[in-house]
Amino acid sequence: MRTILKIVLIASFLTILFENPLNAGNRKLAQSGFKFLSVSVDARSSALSGALTSLESRSTALFYNPASMSRMDYMFDFSLGQVNWIADIRYLYGAAAYRPMNGTFGVFGVSFVSVDYGAMRSTILANNEQGFLxxxxFSPFAYALGFGYAKSLTNKFSVGGQIKYAFQDLGGGVVGFGADESPQTKKFxxxxLAFDFGILYKTGYKSLMFGMNIRNFSQEIEYLEESFQLPLNFEMGISMNVLDFTEMDTENHKLLVSIDATHPRDYPExxxxxxxxxFQKTLALRMGYTTPTDEQGVSFGxxxxxxxxxxxxxxxxxxxxxxxxNDVHRFSFNVSF
Structure with missing residues (x-):
């Protein structure tokens, strides 16, 4: 009875929290910087449209819900991947996790993301035929380095967090001219420092899982006179192997359904x-859908x-x-032992 009550409360809370915003259209709510932290990098999560908050994971959990890293079965886990993003932007990422003493002391992890925005032309206004000089x-770039920790407090409840350093270089810009009319430049x-925190809860009702996380919590930062915040995101999700309701062999077949409700700082819910x-813990077919969005919607993997x-x-x-x-392609490689 308690389990059923918990499920009802979770479902009711998700419905109340997100019912009205989903009908609000694509109205922008705020602005944020360091948007590279919002892009999903892992291929599995991206194929599921980011609905990974309540799913058990390994080192890549550091990019979504650090708490789910606590439930990995191996001592070591390494992940590498690449994202061919829009506008010829390229992401490279990696993560590693270490689980000493069969998880007695929890799971430790490190992560990194680097972004190459490509080469761009730099111009300034000028009183000439072209109108510019x-x-x-210049080649802007960004990266984030993180250290995370997760632990199962009980056989049902896990917590995890990550502290990370995010950096962005937008190149140099002309801020004035010297006495000899030579341009004076400044680096931008x-x-x-930013923080992530998450929880993962195994309800006890079949394979139903509940997860919650907060990502990119930090102080305001500024370029020159303009200040902004990181893309803070709050997520809640549930997931379950729906074959639990059938008589199929769940050792060889699994059909996970995962739903996340997200509250970004700079976009509607x-x-x-x-x-x-x-199939047989070897082959996985995936599909995801996000709503509302401006362009992306369905994903496959x-x-x-x-x-x-x-x-x-x-x-x-x-x-x-x-x-x-352009269509976005993601590739990931993971090894555990």
Whole structure:
């Protein structure tokens, strides 16, 4: 009876929290900087449209819900991946997790994300025929480095967090001219500490899981005279293997359904929904959907997970159509032992 009551309370809270905002349209609510921290990098999560808050994961949990890292079964886990983002922007990411003494002391993890925005032309207004003066190229970039920790406090309840340093360099800009009319430039870069925190709860009702996390909590930062905040995001989610309601062999077949309700700082509330079918713990087919969005909506993915000499290797791919922009492709590699 208690379990059913908890499920009802969770579902009711999610409905009340997100019922009205979802009908508000795509009205922008605020602005934030360091938007590279909002892009989903892991191929599995992206194929599920980011609905990973309540799913058990490994080192890549540091990018979503750090608490779910506590439930990994291996001592070591490493992940690497690449995202071919819109406008020829490229992401590289990596994560590693260490679980000493079978999790007695929890799970420790590190993560990194780097962003290459490519080369851009730098110009300033000028009183000439073109109306501008070309002063060369610049190459903006960004990165984030994190250290995380997660622990299962009981066989049902886990907590986790991450502290990370995020840095962004937008190149140099002309801020004035000297007496000889030579341009005076200034570097526009800034770094800040940010925090992530999450919980994961196994309800006890079949395979139903509940998760919650807060990401990118930090102080305000500023470029010159303009201040802004990081893309703070609050997420709640539930997930379950719906084959629990059937008589199918759940050891060889799994059909995970995951739903996340998200509250971003700079966008209306969203629902992320994902479905993952896993055959014999080796082949995974995935699909996700996010609403509301400006361009992206449906995502697809596939994963292959063989076990060789005691090592579990995972190859994941995700594909996201992106409207008027280029389609987005994500590739991930993971190994655990």
């Amino acid at each position: 070309d002063i060369g190229e 870069n800034v770094g800040v 969203q629902l992320d929904m994902g479905v993952e079918y896993v 596939v994963g292959f997970s063989p076990t060789v000499s005691g090592m579990n290797m995972v190859l994941d791919y995700a594909y996201t159509p992106f409207g008027i922009f």
